Amino acid sequence: MFDLSGRIALVTGAGQSVGEGIAKVLAQQGAAVIVNDLRGDRARKVAAGIVGSGGRAVAAPFDVTDYDATLSHVRAAETALGGPVDVVVNNAGVAEGRVIKPFRELSPTEWRAPIDLNVFGAMNCIKVAIDGMCEAGWGRIVQISSGSARTGQNINQTMYATGKSGIEGFIRHLAAETGQFGVTANNVALGHQENLRDKMSPEMIQQILTTxxxxxxGDPFEVGAFCAYLASDEAGGITGQTLDFNGGSQTR
Ligand SMILES: NC(=O)c1ccc[n+]([C@@H]2O[C@H](COP(=O)([O-])OP(=O)(O)OC[C@H]3O[C@@H](n4cnc5c(N)ncnc54)[C@H](O)[C@@H]3O)[C@@H](O)[C@H]2O)c1
Structure with missing residues (x-):
């Protein structure tokens, strides 16, 4: 079950943390993986790790917010791997050095960046693969979202949440358009992940854990396993959904 042999999967922001876990689990399940990251060193390291473990992968260092770069890198990776992308996991969603401020302090330039990454960046990656999927009569799109898309929190993340809720809506409508072609599209709304430990004080971590x-x-390999399921033949009946992956935290 959940055999991805013969599939080609693009995983964005896969150079570390959650995306790395997703890329490695998809590869373990048999997919050839296009390991995207803005940081070429990270993408190459993860791709080399997959190849070193007997899997198939190529590094694809590009900025998902740049449509032309996305198109050319994905086409080059498809040539290298011998076929079109049939699974897209849009995981890139956190920009390095992102601005974390209350809305009242954000400038219009600052408030566009999280939308560019979480909405247009994700759309770029879907756009370059969707025709091929529909023509093949099979495709899987997994959008990594966040519980913050559906909650109000005083954590200086208004624009990140706007980007996530925007792309969630896009995915629901896309799923309705592409279901007839055998292409599913789902959101996975993550709760707090293990890599937050590096970004918060011990007191804050303890407080969050109580919730x-x-x-x-969450663990990157558990998220990867869930994505592998959603990318499989067996998940063909699930589309247009937002699935919470948050250890039971209440986000609705
Ligand atoms: N970590 C959490 O607790 C958490 C919670 C909820 C949702 N999420 C979501 O999970 C996903 C992964 O989060 P993470 O914590 O693993 O992120 P991370 O910051 O650890 O890693 C993100 C990777 O994406 C890359 N990246 C950034 N901008 C890019 C771009 N424009 N093009 C290509 N690559 C780019 C970075 O170089 C980095 O390697 C994101 O969509 C995030 O919103 C994470």
Whole structure:
């Protein structure tokens, strides 16, 4: 079950953390993986790790917000791997050095960046693959979102949440358009992940853990396993959904 042999998967922001876990699990399940990251060193390291473990992967260092770069890198990777992309996992969503400020302090330039990455960046990656998927009569799109898309939180993340809720709506409509072609599209709304430990004080971590019923953060390989399922033949009946992956935290 959940065999991805013969599939070609593009995973964005796959140079570390959640995206790295997704890329590695898809490869373990048999997919050839296009490992995208803005940072070429990270993409190459993850792709080399997959190849070193006997899998198939190529590094694709490009900025997902740049449509022309997305198109040319994906076409080059498809040539290298011998076929068109049939799985897209849009994971890139956190820009390095992103601005974290209350809305009242944001400038119009600052408030566009998270939308560019989370909405237009994700759309670029879908756009370059969607015709091929529809023509093949099979495709899988997995959009990594966040519980913050559906909650109001005083954490200086208004624009990140706007980007995530925007792309969630896009995915629901896209799923309605492409279901007839065998192409599914779903959102996976993550809760707090293990890599937050590096970004927060021990006190803050303890406070957050009290809000998570399973008492721990999410693990990149668990997220990868869920994406592998959604990318599989067996998940063909699930589309247009937003699936929470958050250890039981309440986000609705
Ligand atoms: N970590 C969490 O607790 C958490 C919670 C909810 C949702 N999420 C979502 O999970 C996803 C992964 O988050 P993470 O914490 O693993 O992120 P991360 O910051 O650890 O890694 C993100 C990777 O994306 C790359 N990247 C950034 N901008 C890019 C661009 N324009 N083009 C290509 N690559 C780019 C970075 O170089 C980096 O390697 C994101 O969509 C995020 O919104 C994470």
């Amino acid at each position: 998570i019923p399973i008492g721990r953060f």
